[in-house]
Amino acid sequence: MDSPVPRTSAIAPAPKKPPARPRSKAAASSSANSAPKATLSSEDPTRRPRGRPRKTAEELDDGNRRRKLMDGAAKLFRTQGFAATSTRDIAAAAGMHSGSPFYHFESKSALLYAVMSEGMTMAAQSQQQALDALPAKATPREQLHTLIRHHFEILLGPRSSFIPVMLYEWRSLTPAQRKGIARIKDSYEATWMPVLEALAQQGALQAEPGVARLFIFGALNWAVQWFSPKKGKSLDALTDEALALFIRS
Numbered sequence: 001m002d003s004p005v006p007r008t009s010a011i012a013p014a015p016k017k018p019p020a021r022p023r024s025k026a027a028a029s030s031s032a033n034s035a036p037k038a039t040l041s042s043e044d045p046t047r048r049p050r051g052r053p054r055k056t057a058e059e060l061d062d063g064n065r066r067r068k069l070m071d072g073a074a075k076l077f078r079t080q081g082f083a084a085t086s087t088r089d090i091a092a093a094a095g096m097h098s099g100s101p102f103y104h105f106e107s108k109s110a111l112l113y114a115v116m117s118e119g120m121t122m123a124a125q126s127q128q129q130a131l132d133a134l135p136a137k138a139t140p141r142e143q144l145h146t147l148i149r150h151h152f153e154i155l156l157g158p159r160s161s162f163i164p165v166m167l168y169e170w171r172s173l174t175p176a177q178r179k180g181i182a183r184i185k186d187s188y189e190a191t192w193m194p195v196l197e198a199l200a201q202q203g204a205l206q207a208e209p210g211v212a213r214l215f216i217f218g219a220l221n222w223a224v225q226w227f228s229p230k231k232g233k234s235l236d237a238l239t240d241e242a243l244a245l246f247i248r249s
Contacts (some may be wrong), residue, residue, distance in 0.1 A: 066104045068094040073101075074115045074161035082112055082165075082172045112169060113177045119162025120184040123154045127191060140198035141247065147192055149239040151220050156227055156235065164224050189213060204247045216246055 072093030076085040087108055088098045105111040130150045134143065155163050166181065173181065196209040205212055220242065227238070 065094065065096065069101055069104055069111065070115050070118065071159070073111050074165055077112065077115065077165045077169055078161045082169045109174065112172060115162050116166045116181050117184060120181065120188060124184060124188045126150065127188060140195050140202065141204065143195045144199065144247065145239060145243055147195065148220065148242050149235065152223065152235045152238055155221065155224050163221065167221060189217065199247055206246055206248065212246065
């Protein structure tokens with residue numbers, strides 16, 4: 001067998017590069033300084049911190065201003081009425097410029113709705129906290145006492161204006177707004193029903209639970225018209241007297 005003919009490579013070998021000329025020390029130093037760095041420092045300001053960013057002082061101040069607007073509006077709506085209260089009045093009560101309320105609320109009607117809805121939401125939350133603070137073996141009578149005492153605090157306490165506003169300015173809401181407030185209000189009052197039903201089973205309730213709930217809230221809410229702490233009656237004493245009206249001893 002003939003010996004194979006050696007094959008030549010299809011790619012010619014690359015010519016050898018001439019040896020690099022040595023650079024001066026100054027040129028090497030300049031090149032090193034101008035070259036970009038491969039990694040970022042841990043303190044690189046372009047990196048975004050993880051997690052939710054903290055609120056700025058301006059954002060926190062906006063929250064405080066919104067609360068001032070709501071508190072001031074609630075007092076004015078209660079004393080002057082919704083129709084007679086202007087946005088200029090509300091801004092002045094909060095120490096702001098006349099156009100400032102529209103930065104937080106799109107209209108006076110939206111502000112009225114916020115006063116009622118946030119007030120009722122806060123009341124529902126604090127009511128549940130008051131019940132949760134009771135001992136596990138609290139009797140239905142003790143539970144009703146707690147509910148009445150809490151409701152008086154909501155009606156007559158330092159931030160109580162939203163309840164009278166809700167009672168007397170209900171017609172100033174739009175139909176959609178009324179539905180929203182009604183859902184929160186119904187949830188607040190529904191918490192009372194198991195307690196009233198338990199009292200009815202014991203024969204201690206003066207009326208059928210559903211009717212009793214209507215009478216109780218009607219009587220308690222009317223206290224905003226006549227109660228005055230200057231007359232010497234404490235909310236604790238008022239609670240005891242109200243409880244005696246609704247259940248048998």
